[in-house]
Amino acid sequence: MSDHITLSKRAIDQCSLEGLLQFVSWSESARFFDQPAGREHYRLLAFLASRLPAGSRIIDTGGSQSFNSIALTYNPSVHVHVITKELKKTTAFRPPNLHSISNLGSLADFSLMVLDLDGHDGIEERRVLDAACRAGFCGVVLVHGIRLSQGMHSFWEGVPTGSWSKMDVTRCGHWSGTGLLIQKSSPLSFSFSDTDEYADKENYVTVAPSPEAWKQHPNYLIMRHYSTYIRGASYDIGCNHGACTLLLEEFPEVTRIVGIDLNAEALAVARDIRGDPSSHRVPIEFMQANIMTLPMRDETADFVMSLHTLEHIYPHDAEAVVAEIFRVLKPGAHFLISIPHDHAFPDPCHVAFYKVPSLTTLMKGAGFQVIECLHDMRWHEKDLLTGVFRKPVAPKIL
Known part of the structure; x- marks a missing residue:
């Protein structure tokens, strides 16, 4: 043995x-x-x-x-x-x-x-x-x-x-x-x-897969609140049915949108909602991938968001996920995250629970600078944990 x-x-x-x-x-x-x-x-x-x-x-x-x-x-x-x-x-x-x-x-x-x-x-x-x-x-x-x-x-x-x-x-x-x-x-x-247990655990499509319906959701309100960071090539990690991914098109500085999820059923819904790719202002792509091994080259993203995803990632895998997000971000680019605060939303699919100290520790461990991280009570859905983190720009060598 x-x-x-x-x-x-x-x-x-x-x-x-x-x-x-x-x-x-x-x-x-x-x-x-x-x-x-x-x-x-x-x-x-x-x-x-x-x-x-x-x-x-x-x-x-x-x-x-x-x-x-x-x-x-x-x-x-x-x-x-x-x-x-x-x-x-x-x-x-x-x-x-x-x-x-x-x-x-x-x-x-x-x-x-x-x-x-x-x-x-x-x-x-x-x-x-x-x-x-x-x-x-x-x-x-x-x-x-x-x-x-x-x-x-x-x-x-x-x-x-x-x-x-x-x-x-x-x-x-x-x-x-x-x-x-x-x-x-x-x-x-x-x-x-x-990691195929994730495929079994996350085989569902979240509610109301419609961008218009999700304009009332705190996810979209959070996106608008932090709109100054949303630009260029924007990735949505754990996009599920893609409603929030598609809403990225409303931000004028966005030039490319990619949604990533492991759930093939949810991605099929996302592509159906997207419709004809040529009908959109910017390219919008949905990719099935393991978010611990993102299929993107280093430093290709100007903005990354992940909304209600990290609580579904087992703690021993969280560092790998955050490290991948750090890898694909360009220096100076930002990562926006929002998840339930601690045990605020009981769900058998939630396997990790964070407060401000534990989330900031995780992000700093990957190399991020903390722009803001707070127990978020600003929206009609209370008890969120929201943060914005920045990939530092390497100092110039003279």
Whole structure:
């Protein structure tokens, strides 16, 4: 087994838990296998266990009525230790590689810990994580429920990055938020297999695909407010049905418009709304592309906007998206962004949440200068996070 684990939603979904049914009390069988937790959380645990080297030791903190522990025994060559006085919801016999312990003890030789505690308040999670570190744990922690409550969100955000790497793996886990905390000294590393999960997640067309209808939308009001920056070759990143993309034509200094999205269905709607390309003042093109690898040459854009897109990008991919936008912008050109502020608009497709400090940090990390970034309450749709960022002009060398 490799020390690098590639996370693939398709491979996770193929993990069959049928062989573990014998260890679950009959009254709980349906919930364990057929409902969302079985399809999401438990299959991820089984997948992770299956990718660990033979002889690896896993510690389960004892939540979820022992279901976590049973799922982890999916790989018979690993040893699963659960901290509990009683293995609830199990039959009279258990998997041979499942062991119960009464306390943490020494954890120096454990590879994986599952932190899934009843209550999910973030306080107990912090206590257990600290205790595990004191017990010598230097592996990977799977944290369940990182988006389930403000307490869990604060716990996740508060984990120090000096000794831990954080990876949000909700796309492969449970809707309530699944995260991996990876000790810098751990030999294990993780990556996603590809980006095609975005195609599955974003296979929809947003409402009211009409430029005229969208003239009442805050997106257009924001565009007008920052019209001084809209000029030349203008790119709309994550354009969906293209209504706002087409509205760029109204700005007199715009000379070319390109809308980019991964969603083929939405782009078909956009091209239909556009109609005959020759009927427009400027060239308008819609391109299907992954926004982490934009199909444009360096420094070709005079303006880039991205409206209600970044919240759909998993945090581990956000730097790549912003770096691509920085790459295609000309020096001195501007990037306009507007997204929901933090958790303002609940949506199962929203996977990243930003406030002013976190958004400015992301942009500065890519090299942008901050022109403006604010918790935007100016429009009829409140609780937006809006910013304008500039690609610096390199100083002249005399």
